[in-house]
Amino acid sequence: MFKVTAYERLTTNEYQLWIDAPRIAARAKPGQFVIIRMDETGERIPLTICETNPKDGQIRIIFQVIGKSTAELAEFKTGSELLDVVGPLGTPTAIKNYGTVLLVGGGVGIAALYPTVKGLKQAGNRVITVLGAKSKDILILRDECAKYSDELILMTDDGSIGRKGLVTEAMEDVFNREQIDQAWAVGPGIMMRFCTQVATKHDVPVYVSLNPIMIDGTGMCGCCRVTVDNHIRFACVDGPEFLGAGVDWDSFMQRMRQYRVQEKQAFEQYEQLRQVQ
Amino acid sequence: MVKRSYNQTPIKAQDPEVRSHNFNEVVLGYSLDEGRLEASRCLQCKNHPCMLHCPVMIDIPGFIKKIEDGDMDGARKIIAKYSNLGAICGRVCPQEKQCEMACTLGRSKKFEPVAIGKLERLVSDWDLDNPEPVKVIPHDKGRVAVVGSGPSGLTVAGDLAVKGYEVTVFEALSTPGGVLIYGIPEFRLPKATVKKEIDRIRDLGVKIETDVVIGKTITMSELVDDFDACYVGVGAGAPHFMSIPGTNLMGVYSSSEYLTRINLMHSYKFPTYDTPIEPAKQVVVIGGGNVAMDSARSAMRLGAENVSVIYRRSLEELPARIEEYHHSVEEGIQYHWLTNPVAYLGDENGQLTGVKCIKMELGEPDESGRRRPVPIAGSEFIIPATTAIEAIGQGANRVMLDTYPDLKTNKWGYVDANEETCATSVPGVFAGGDIVTGAATVILAMGAGKIAAKEIDEYITNKTAKKTSHSA
Ligand SMILES: Cc1cc2nc3c(=O)[nH]c(=O)nc-3n(C[C@H](O)[C@H](O)[C@H](O)COP(=O)(O)OP(=O)(O)OC[C@H]3O[C@@H](n4cnc5c(N)ncnc54)[C@H](O)[C@@H]3O)c2cc1C
Ligand SMILES: Cc1cc2nc3c(=O)[nH]c(=O)nc-3n(C[C@H](O)[C@H](O)[C@H](O)COP(=O)(O)OP(=O)(O)OC[C@H]3O[C@@H](n4cnc5c(N)ncnc54)[C@H](O)[C@@H]3O)c2cc1C
Ligand code: SF4
Ligand code: SF4
Ligand code: FES
Numbered sequence A: 001m002f003k004v005t006a007y008e009r010l011t012t013n014e015y016q017l018w019i020d021a022p023r024i025a026a027r028a029k030p031g032q033f034v035i036i037r038m039d040e041t042g043e044r045i046p047l048t049i050c051e052t053n054p055k056d057g058q059i060r061i062i063f064q065v066i067g068k069s070t071a072e073l074a075e076f077k078t079g080s081e082l083l084d085v086v087g088p089l090g091t092p093t094a095i096k097n098y099g100t101v102l103l104v105g106g107g108v109g110i111a112a113l114y115p116t117v118k119g120l121k122q123a124g125n126r127v128i129t130v131l132g133a134k135s136k137d138i139l140i141l142r143d144e145c146a147k148y149s150d151e152l153i154l155m156t157d158d159g160s161i162g163r164k165g166l167v168t169e170a171m172e173d174v175f176n177r178e179q180i181d182q183a184w185a186v187g188p189g190i191m192m193r194f195c196t197q198v199a200t201k202h203d204v205p206v207y208v209s210l211n212p213i214m215i216d217g218t219g220m221c222g223c224c225r226v227t228v229d230n231h232i233r234f235a236c237v238d239g240p241e242f243l244g245a246g247v248d249w250d251s252f253m254q255r256m257r258q259y260r261v262q263e264k265q266a267f268e269q270y271e272q273l274r275q276v277q
Numbered sequence B: 001m002v003k004r005s006y007n008q009t010p011i012k013a014q015d016p017e018v019r020s021h022n023f024n025e026v027v028l029g030y031s032l033d034e035g036r037l038e039a040s041r042c043l044q045c046k047n048h049p050c051m052l053h054c055p056v057m058i059d060i061p062g063f064i065k066k067i068e069d070g071d072m073d074g075a076r077k078i079i080a081k082y083s084n085l086g087a088i089c090g091r092v093c094p095q096e097k098q099c100e101m102a103c104t105l106g107r108s109k110k111f112e113p114v115a116i117g118k119l120e121r122l123v124s125d126w127d128l129d130n131p132e133p134v135k136v137i138p139h140d141k142g143r144v145a146v147v148g149s150g151p152s153g154l155t156v157a158g159d160l161a162v163k164g165y166e167v168t169v170f171e172a173l174s175t176p177g178g179v180l181i182y183g184i185p186e187f188r189l190p191k192a193t194v195k196k197e198i199d200r201i202r203d204l205g206v207k208i209e210t211d212v213v214i215g216k217t218i219t220m221s222e223l224v225d226d227f228d229a230c231y232v233g234v235g236a237g238a239p240h241f242m243s244i245p246g247t248n249l250m251g252v253y254s255s256s257e258y259l260t261r262i263n264l265m266h267s268y269k270f271p272t273y274d275t276p277i278e279p280a281k282q283v284v285v286i287g288g289g290n291v292a293m294d295s296a297r298s299a300m301r302l303g304a305e306n307v308s309v310i311y312r313r314s315l316e317e318l319p320a321r322i323e324e325y326h327h328s329v330e331e332g333i334q335y336h337w338l339t340n341p342v343a344y345l346g347d348e349n350g351q352l353t354g355v356k357c358i359k360m361e362l363g364e365p366d367e368s369g370r371r372r373p374v375p376i377a378g379s380e381f382i383i384p385a386t387t388a389i390e391a392i393g394q395g396a397n398r399v400m401l402d403t404y405p406d407l408k409t410n411k412w413g414y415v416d417a418n419e420e421t422c423a424t425s426v427p428g429v430f431a432g433g434d435i436v437t438g439a440a441t442v443i444l445a446m447g448a449g450k451i452a453a454k455e456i457d458e459y460i461t462n463k464t465a466k467k468t469s470h471s472a
Helices: A022-027 A068-074 A109-122 A143-145 A167-179 A191-200 A249-255 A260-274 B032-038 B060-068 B072-082 B086-092 B118-128 B151-162 B193-202 B218-228 B255-264 B290-301 B322-330 B442-471
Strands: A002-009 A012-022 A033-037 A045-048 A051-055 A058-064 A084-089 A099-108 A125-135 A151-154 A180-186 A204-210 A225-228 A230-235 A242-243 B027-029 B143-148 B166-170 B207-209 B229-232 B252-254 B282-288 B306-310 B332-335 B338-346 B352-365 B369-374 B382-383 B387-390 B428-430
Touching: A022 A051, A022 A058, A022 A084, A022 B193, A033 A058, A045 A058, A045 A084, A045 A109, A051 A109, A058 A109, A068 A260, A084 A099, A099 A109, A109 A143, A109 A180, A109 B442, A125 A143, A125 A167, A143 A151, A143 B032, A143 B338, A151 A167, A180 A191, A191 A249, A225 A242, A225 B428, A249 B143, A249 B442, B027 B118, B032 B060, B032 B118, B060 B072, B060 B118, B072 B118, B072 B193, B086 B118, B086 B255, B086 B442, B118 B218, B143 B151, B151 B166, B151 B193, B151 B442, B166 B338, B193 B207, B218 B229, B218 B387, B229 B442, B255 B290, B255 B387, B282 B290, B282 B382, B290 B306, B290 B387, B306 B338, B352 B387
Parallel strands: A099 A125, A099 A180, A125 A151, A180 A204, B143 B166, B143 B229, B166 B207, B229 B428, B252 B387, B282 B306, B282 B387, B306 B332
Antiparallel strands: A002 A012, A012 A058, A033 A045, A033 A084, A051 A058, A204 A242, A225 A230, B338 B352, B352 B369, B352 B382
């Protein structure tokens, strides 16, 4: 059992948990994730390790409610226990001194981007960070990203903070302005796809963090397969980060929709049950 | 004395019509009386060829005699000397290619061999229902880490606990058992039986830590430093894909994923359990081993309209257990022999609609001596399908190996271990089961575990003796 030691609602739909998991806290590196199962009937859901506190043996996760499992996780409180937390899984981000780096995060993807921002800054890079969200009140981790960025650019759909527009517009500006040695983009599939297009146009290599549906997370089932450079790769062990230019985006985004009907059914049933209670 | 019947004592099984719609166990097992009747068919051969063809050399005539005498306690004591997992092997061992193939009775005209596996199951099930109090002995001879809780790792752990070692098993998944839990379906091997066998190993004082991925949560080097010896039994479950066009369509699964969803995650009980699986309508399974049979029969139980297996050779070469093949035919599964898939076809939403196949013929024998299937030009045809499951074989589980290059592997990616001693390139690290042999059988994985336990005991005993003589 893994205890939730702190719980916070960050925005209307995004939550943060600190979980007691000393072994994972001791070893996790930027870019890695855990798989959580809440109880015996639960599914295994992958979530990025947003931060660790190795001294107290804690890991931090941030998630967005999008279906049944995340809705149920949002009901957890300080002191609740998770049945399974396994990790740190995946290959860590290649943190080193590249020179000047551009990091782009969208929506809840910012939670997954943040440890990379921090790691790259600590490795001596000049860090330019672009964060995007629908509006100000759902833009997470702004201050924390600012702390580890030489420059922070905010983009919102409604202009409630920063500039109004898409993260790709900010990327264009930066690329036109200066030499970027390496870029990252973490967010919804469609955002990462367009970020890849923009970076590729400017000849800048860009890492994306793929989040396909997973089960075991140890390379044993092939559920998380993605096609990269015409080869089948398993995101849970070979990734989740890949160079965006090689990703077969169509099939990646298609596979994310595989269980849409069942997910909807599960979510509706859950909502109904909650209303009854 | 009553005359021996030619045929094995019939065993109760669920009716095919009924069982193809549920996940309950197909074969229901002998009653004690049926068991005694079957045991009386054994000739008690002095040269016991059956025993020589059992990978762990169980004293087969010995335990069969006890059954015949109605002495179940005596029977279990004999099996316990050789096997920790009798209830499992009695169910899933390829008996017809091992002990039963060599049975003298079966080799005489008109007679079927003694149903050794089913008798073993009878004894072991009885044993699980009538447990003996365990004697937990002090674990003071040393500390051993076991990586992976499949049949191989569990066997090492149980044997070493009995020998007086403190053993910790580390398992990546949430539930121990390896393929016994996530691969072999409930209808062949009830999870409750597996759980009982594992609980018994726990009762011996073995600690099992789930949710620990060695190489990620804890490194292999840390284990090597912390423990007196390690055993690596991480299995070979990583799926291969044929990589034909359309592999990423929705509806295309590896058998590992399909069976893991069903067995480990209970997706056949969705939405009570949260993990979904696509509804089975028209299902095509590719491959001819046990894994293919299990996938096909599982799909049937999920309510498929039709399930067909396509295999590139013919029935004669089918690697699956023949009993499983017969069961599958009874359950309505169809076969396309000498057929290979060339592409998956999908609709505009990316959903699988069919499997394009090509007919094969058998050509010259290959290295394995089996005739190599070659495609017949122009023979392509399409099988409509909403689900396709690839069961074409698995490779080494790599998570740990990739982070521990000290452990030498062979050209197929399996751990390079001495089959007689399970020793690897790293002193104090032993390995066995599928991660050494490639995908094989439960009993072979268990056999390796038996050897390793003995070798590890010797290794630690020698090491301790050396240390004491040095300090003296
Ligand atoms: C490596 C990795 C890291 C991730 N990190 C985070 C994170 O830090 N914060 C966060 O909010 N989310 C993260 N996700 C996504 C998160 O796992 C899913 O949002 C969650 O599993 C959805 O579960 P659900 O039951 O609430 O929704 P569901 O009803 O199951 O699904 C809704 C939609 O979510 C997607 N989805 C479903 N299951 C999975 C799954 N197992 N993996 C990925 N996507 C899925 C599908 O597109 C689906 O249509 C990550 C995913 C991966 C693979
Ligand atoms: C569907 C299917 C049907 C089968 N049917 C039969 C049958 O009828 N009869 C028969 O005899 N055999 C059958 N087999 C084969 C048999 O199950 C295997 O040969 C046997 O289970 C191998 O045992 P093992 O202990 O070597 O490994 P496994 O059973 O594979 O166990 C390995 C365990 O190690 C864990 N692991 C891997 N990496 C790590 C890590 N880094 N850290 C911690 N844990 C780790 C895995 O999660 C797994 O639980 C079947 C196999 C499958 C897949
Ligand atoms: S373990 Fe397998 S081979 Fe040995 S007696 Fe039992 S069924 Fe036969
Ligand atoms: S070979 Fe057959 S008949 Fe002979 S002892 Fe073994 S089981 Fe009995
Ligand atoms: S999640 Fe199973 S292989 Fe990646």
